[in-house]
Amino acid sequence: MKIVAQADASREMYLGLHGVEKLLFYFLVSVVLFVFAYGVYRRVSRYTDGDDEPLARLNDLPNRIVSAAKIVLSNEKQFNRDLYGGLMHSFIMWGFLTLFIATSIIAFESYGTDLLFDFQFWEGDFYLAYQFMVDAMGLLFVVGIGMAIYRRYWVRNHRLWGRHTSIEDDIFIWTLFGLGVGGFLLEGFRIYITGMPDHEIVSFVGYGLAMLFGAVGVPTTEAATNPGTYQALGVFGANAETLHWLTWWSHSLLALGFIAWIPYAKPFHMLSSFANVITRDEKAGARLPGVPADLDATNAEDIDDFTWKDILDQDACTKCGRCSSVCPAKASDRPLDPRNVILDLKSYREDLEAGGEEKPIIADGGTSVINTETMESCMACMACMDACPVEIEHLSSFTKLNRQMTDQGDVSSSMQDVFQNVMQDGNTFGNSQRNRADWADDLEFDITDAREEHVDYLWYVGDYPSYDERNKQVARSLATILQEADVSFGILFEDEKYDGNDIRRVGEEFLYIELAGHHVESFEDCEFEKIVCTDPHSYNTFKNEYPEVDFEEFADDPIMPFEYDDHWNADGDVDVLHWTQAVEELVTDGNLELSGTELEYTVTYHDPCHLGRYNDEYEAPRELIRATGCELEEMPRNRSNSFCCGGGGGGLWMDFEEEPKPSEERLREALEDTDAGAGVEKFVVACPMCMTMYEDGRKTGGFEDDIEVVDIAELIVEAIGEEERAGLEITA
Template sequence: MILLQSEPTRETFWTISPVGEAVFYALAAMAVVVFLYGVYERFARYAEGETDAFDRLDDLSGRVRRASRIVLSNEKQFDRDLYGGIMHAFILWGFLTLLIGTTILAIDIDFYRRITGESFFVGDFYLSYSFVMDALGFLFVVGVGMALYRRYAVREERLWGRHTGREDDVFVWTLFVLGVGGYLLEALRIVGTEFPEWETVSFVGYFIALGFDAAGMSAGLAETLYWPAWWSHAVIALGFVAFVPAAKPFHMISSFANVVTADEKAGKRLPGVPADESPDEIGYTSIEDLSWKQLLDTDACTKCGRCSAVCPAKASGRPLDPRDVILDLKRYREELDAGRTEEVDIIADGGTSVVDAETMESCMACMACMDSCPVDIEHLSHFTEMNRRLTETGQMQEPVQEAMMNVFQNGNAFGDPARKRPDWTDELEFEVPDAREEDVEFLWYVGDYPSYDERNRRVARSLARLFELAGVSYGILYEDEQNDGNDVRRVGEEGLYEMLVEDNSEAIHDCEFDKIVCTDPHSYNTFLNEYPEMDPEFDYPVYHYTQVVETLVREGRVGLDGSEIGYTVTYHDPCHLGRFNDEYEAPRELVRATGARLAEMPRNRSDSFCCGGGGGGLWMEHEEETKPSEERLREALEDTAAGGEVEKFVVACPMCATMYEDGRKTGDYEDDIEIIDVAELLVEALESKRGAGGSGAGAVTDGTGVGTAD
């Protein structure tokens, strides 16, 4: 029977009998029970995990606000991928609108009508409701269509991998069927109720209804078809609800929970090893070693492949795909829980382990995977735990073992005696102050490479000249300085790292100073974010040298006026300075202060591509298709706006300098570009000014010394 309504509204269960309504409610109750039980099982499994090293639930309201902002704004989906950001925003906002709309309708039917005997689902409210639902529902369908196009027509490479399976197809196609099916139902109802005039607000459904009408569909046929269409739609929708906890749709819950419980310093600092843990228990020995947050990480992964797309190890042909590592752990846990597999090593060099040792050795600890992950998976904590296991079982590469032994015996990775650490100062015509013997403003932690590596000693001398010229109160630890331990920790040598923290902290505590300044971003990161975790008294202000020198230049204490040199350069953001600690502008301001024209590479700031030296990369040997340093130099010369005009490749990290000097040779770029540190560039600018007749505070005496300020 066709129902003609006199005011804007619609019958919710049109053509559905009271028995049909009862059956629907029974199925809905079953779906909800299955859903709730599935969610409970998931979270109960997390509760079986180990206690996490960090407090994940402090300031819970603030965490929820942050997570809501990140999730609702889709800000991480838009990063590096405008298409993906628009697609996900359409799907998310459309889905939430449809969910909220369905909830409002349920409130009206099941509560408001029963209490008041009336409905608020009429008049202007109904018209507004219908328009918003049609508009946002349309965006939902468009978004899902974009996802289908990218996955099946374009076949976006990062969406496919060994963990891509049937559940991915079922998920995306179910969303599409539900979205399109809703409009088809709406169109059948509009035709069947003979086009009520107010239904034009449901513009998508109305347009489809006009199409049905033009094709000859009668009101009676529409009414006949509506019943099976409605039930098909209802069963699919309720099946989807029940299906959520069992497969990929669960990421809608686990991802939000993961963002809520994220560590704001994840990757910058790593979880420690409990003091009472024996060597046999260090690292991932079994799936039970994962903390509840690490278990949640594995469920939060949406297989989007963003981490895979930005991983420099994967791009270089190394056997690491960050997504696969996380999903390998998930699959192993699920199969173990279900009794479908036997227990094996999580990480080992060969054999039947979940993850192969070579995979973990490939990681550069650059944190690009974590920065790109839209759901805050903390890959680096998993990778470090596996590296610790390799360390404890003696499965590290021989060059890494040698470097660790050198650090243990001599306090540096080169194996040179500690007494040679200050030898870089010998070519300076002034004495570098000893912070152990006099009070200073800045305790300068020089680092291994600027102290022992001849190439990087030039950086240390350049920085010393700048400090001397600007009249900075500074001093160094001389032979009492030891390796900072940042990369020692990231290759898995936690015990050695703890020893270094203890020794360096003791030496630093014995000095009188106000602030610490580091040459190396790796030292800067671990002093700033990790030492205080082990030594609460290590609460000093910590700076990278570019931050300090930028202040000196801004205050006019160095004497640059921005016209000293005029060639074109590009700048590489070091991972530990930029992506780890958000310092992007100070080095750039220093480059500009020299008068050099800065041409940005396409991948810059948080999107910077790692040099390959982090995470022990300086000490390892890999078979690679193209070294990360070679790829980065190619990008500098071919992909920047300035192209081949780029003359110098500017760095602000000794490890980067080392890797790129090697990349120049192996990539055959020696005649094309020069590697230069920011400190060296500043000294070159000062020498250029002097050569052009400059004087005063900016004057330098020659290539080995610095003149005094007037």
């Protein structure tokens, strides 16, 4: 093989194009850039027309950009529970970025060195490295597109198909495929007609195609003058130079058309998704956007009530269906598909912009954008948000819809009864507040009144541990554990009301603020070190949401029964703990002795949504289970991938026609899909709502003889031999 000096390594930029064609190309580039810029401008103007965002989205922007770049460039969310999808998207994204950078280098070389100054850098070692990298990453790009085509059209992955699947999805994927393949064909023809220079072997894909063209006898201009030399494509009268010219213009026009199309269709997610990750709220879902006292933009009365971030969420959606595939409501055949809600709102907005008719955002019947039954189906479990690779904050938009629905009086009658119970009696059961601490009557010791004495732990017991017979056993178990650990703890007795977490997620915002105001005043009147919650729902709202309320806005409202006028715990000075976190600390510090050899049950554990996905606490409950001596078998869907019990978002108080119930499916999973299978004796929970839902699912699903539902606190009490002291009857 002839050795060519690297100094000679370069190529002609516009091979085979005349001056007029180059001018035409420059003109088309200018038009495309204008069309692209105008499209981006229109998109951005939509966001500026959106309602104000109550949360800070652009603070600390440099760090936000760096953090977003790490998330996007690593493809970490794409790899989450989907290795194939992660590899596919990584190949496409990194390949596309490399080709974009390569094209930018060519543009700079062409416009900068030819038009602005006389300097050539695209030669020698740089050119060789450039050509090799472009071929390598371009090949990955084509492979990734091929994987996407295989998954979409051959496998027909169910996530990728729905009522919002459209021709633009097909155009998008096939255009990318055409750009990738067309680029290699163009390179192959260029290498072939320039005599296959030795240094071009670094362009291994293009060089291989050039060898193929030679093998099949594609004629060059010289061969075309010699009759009889036409082979293969020669029957059409086309030589390699003509094919190179046709491929160059076809590839260029396709690329320019794609660039012009980006702001107007699905490809815009390449920009909007990154922007969405930059402007994400780290606590999204765990805290909901508040409402101003003047009720401005509280609900979703019309599309203009959605904030610019909500609109950006809609534009960022890639229709990948990851949210839909993990949604427990959809899995239970409830009429909710998180992807469809986001895209229905987007379609309605775009229809209005095109002159369409206005209609209710949410209502009963088929005339509205979203049906009330759809939003009633949401369990507020946050699985959709956890699965979304572009950080769409579904619960923000869902909350606006729920608030509008509640404001219209469109919530179910059972939910209205809960609202009434809370307003009149301070709890969801409608029982007397005087009876709130009756659960403690069977204990062999007295519970301290935290309103009268200083305590280490101010224990918020919660509605279900206070009034529900099954969960009263959990409350007594936890009281016994704290007593055994010899720590001071107390409760609020009748001053404890419902925490408000779930009625807020159903849309009853102002009743939630009443409850929050009452509780922060009660907390301020007590002396304690930490707040400990039985229920993860209470834990979440005290930790993440009460500090967000600007009570001063509402303190002068005669309807609001509180005078507190500050931000409670804005600096995080008050520690708020779930009880498993508090007890795990006690075990670690030696205040509570668990030998780890007392119990020999085979158990599995269900991660509660509000403890796990909401607050990233997975280990404390597991450490306590292991400390009792139980053998813990993990559920196939565990930690952030845990499957909701069905009780969140008001589901605890509503009846649905669903098959199967989420609780039944979860118990089936425990008995059939864990490694221990039917050998699992106890289904362990750490949430009163989960306890209620799974006890119901055990009955309706026919699992009563197969598995027992217990709380971690009950396991601990049994392990330390204090069942009788706690007033419990625990069966093996």
